[in-house]
Amino acid sequence: MNNINYYRDAQNLPYYLQLTDRSLQPSNETFKEFCEKYIDNDANNTKDEKTRDYKREFYEFLKGKVNDFLGKSRNTSYDHIVLLLGAGASVVEGKNYGKTMGQLAWEIFNRISQKNYGKEITLDNGDLLSYREILKFIPDSEKITLDKDTKEKIENFPEPKDVSVKWKGTFPLEELISQLDFYIKGNEQLLKLSKDESKKKHFKRVCNTKNYIIYEIFKNVKYDNLSKDNEFPFNHMAVVLALTKLLKSLSKKLTVVTTNYDLAIENSLAKRDFTVFNGFNLTNDSIFDESSFDWVLSKKVNHINTEEVIYKPNMINLFKIHGSINWMFDGANTKEVPVDRVEQILLSNVNSKNNSEKSSKDKKDEVRMIFPSTNKYMQSYEEPYFDLMARFQEELHKSNTLLVTSGFSFGDDHISRMVINAIKHNSSLKCLFTDYGIYNTEFYKYPEKDSNEETSIEIDDKKSESEEDLYGNKNWRELDSLRNEGYDIAFLKATMNDKEHGLAFFLRG
Numbered sequence: 001m002n003n004i005n006y007y008r009d010a011q012n013l014p015y016y017l018q019l020t021d022r023s024l025q026p027s028n029e030t031f032k033e034f035c036e037k038y039i040d041n042d043a044n045n046t047k048d049e050k051t052r053d054y055k056r057e058f059y060e061f062l063k064g065k066v067n068d069f070l071g072k073s074r075n076t077s078y079d080h081i082v083l084l085l086g087a088g089a090s091v092v093e094g095k096n097y098g099k100t101m102g103q104l105a106w107e108i109f110n111r112i113s114q115k116n117y118g119k120e121i122t123l124d125n126g127d128l129l130s131y132r133e134i135l136k137f138i139p140d141s142e143k144i145t146l147d148k149d150t151k152e153k154i155e156n157f158p159e160p161k162d163v164s165v166k167w168k169g170t171f172p173l174e175e176l177i178s179q180l181d182f183y184i185k186g187n188e189q190l191l192k193l194s195k196d197e198s199k200k201k202h203f204k205r206v207c208n209t210k211n212y213i214i215y216e217i218f219k220n221v222k223y224d225n226l227s228k229d230n231e232f233p234f235n236h237m238a239v240v241l242a243l244t245k246l247l248k249s250l251s252k253k254l255t256v257v258t259t260n261y262d263l264a265i266e267n268s269l270a271k272r273d274f275t276v277f278n279g280f281n282l283t284n285d286s287i288f289d290e291s292s293f294d295w296v297l298s299k300k301v302n303h304i305n306t307e308e309v310i311y312k313p314n315m316i317n318l319f320k321i322h323g324s325i326n327w328m329f330d331g332a333n334t335k336e337v338p339v340d341r342v343e344q345i346l347l348s349n350v351n352s353k354n355n356s357e358k359s360s361k362d363k364k365d366e367v368r369m370i371f372p373s374t375n376k377y378m379q380s381y382e383e384p385y386f387d388l389m390a391r392f393q394e395e396l397h398k399s400n401t402l403l404v405t406s407g408f409s410f411g412d413d414h415i416s417r418m419v420i421n422a423i424k425h426n427s428s429l430k431c432l433f434t435d436y437g438i439y440n441t442e443f444y445k446y447p448e449k450d451s452n453e454e455t456s457i458e459i460d461d462k463k464s465e466s467e468e469d470l471y472g473n474k475n476w477r478e479l480d481s482l483r484n485e486g487y488d489i490a491f492l493k494a495t496m497n498d499k500e501h502g503l504a505f506f507l508r509g
Helices: 030-036 054-070 101-114 131-135 173-193 197-222 224-228 236-244 265-268 290-294 339-351 385-396 413-425 466-471 476-486 504-506
Strands: 002-009 017-021 081-087 256-259 273-277 299-304 308-309 316-322 323-329 334-336 366-369 400-407 430-434 456-458 465-466 491-493
Touching: 002 054, 017 030, 017 054, 030 054, 054 430, 054 491, 054 504, 081 236, 101 131, 101 173, 101 197, 101 430, 173 197, 197 323, 197 339, 197 366, 224 491, 236 256, 236 265, 236 400, 236 504, 256 385, 265 316, 290 385, 316 323, 316 385, 323 339, 385 400, 385 413, 400 504, 413 430, 413 476, 476 491
Parallel strands: 081 256, 081 400, 256 316, 273 316, 400 430, 430 491
Antiparallel strands: 002 017, 002 491, 299 308, 323 334, 323 366, 456 465
């Protein structure tokens, strides 16, 4: 029997649905069993079973639990609200939006394997590393099983030549980009003095490959088909509206924090009269200036004997802590520029025959995005990332604050530790963590795991699942332990862009 958790907080045991088949969606009978167990407490219940909508009752019941947690029945309001968005907040089921790093890696290397780089790419086949050469840059880790004889073939990640090829686990794209970076920075000066043409050629191919991967990541978050969609796919606006209503006054601004570089949140809020403070000043140059977050819009209204100040509604602060596809560094400042300008520069970097001659220290015309690599923590100390992270941390420690997350996996230790530390030290911080799957935590004690040993758990269908598959990563597990200790934490199975029973449904009350 598989338990799919939907909601839990410090006061309530997990509410879950039981499925006999892990691949099936909950049936009406499943919803009926839940309602009979948790909702039908009255022995004299006279509801007509033939006309009952058990699925609707199930979701309304969970909405009530969320509303109780948020304090809506007590008319609770918050001085500060933070909405933290991760990659999952841009995922739209059945649409080509919001890919995971694993999906991005498969698509990129499928193109490289097929030598199908796109019409805009002018490189020859030999100008990029082959898939086998790319694999050599991945460091050994417990996630990778090397062939004992060749030490080159990675069994978990066979070459993705066609859709029939499946990978075991998530391709370590972060580690790969880091290793390409380290190789380039460690060899660029030496190879300028070298007379070995074969090494110089290999160095150029490494530079080309890194630039191509970055360009492909950019293309996948640009969402070219957004304007062609008959129905706007993102539901961010509904969530932002619901959270804004929980703020104490119009002088308070909702803070949206996102690790995504896409423009999903900006495009969503453009549908309504929202004012977004994203850290850029209002001059023609549009230069990053973190003090702009401190401003609000207001006006004076004259009465007979008094002068009153009223604030413009629907104002938010937007912290894009990993950068954005429309930010560039001009050598002195970070600027907001048209997306097409960024694409032009990235494409030029890929197609340039002299890209290996540019020093890695030359950051002019660099796209301001912390790409998914293990050195993103070093990058986070640069402007504007440091300023944004500092403000995010400051928001988490303010009194009477609500933190809501969507699509954030808590796999990023840097951000996860900030949240966990804020929970431990800010007694007035309330947290609602939402995700597509909030993991099976009917049992509160997790298996002890040695740091050098892979733990697996036998489940009813005789398949072996990792501890992470069942319980989430170490940060999810620590957050759930804090919830079990009584901290003001709730977990909810909900996505951003499910228009029927997504996050907005539960927040509307």
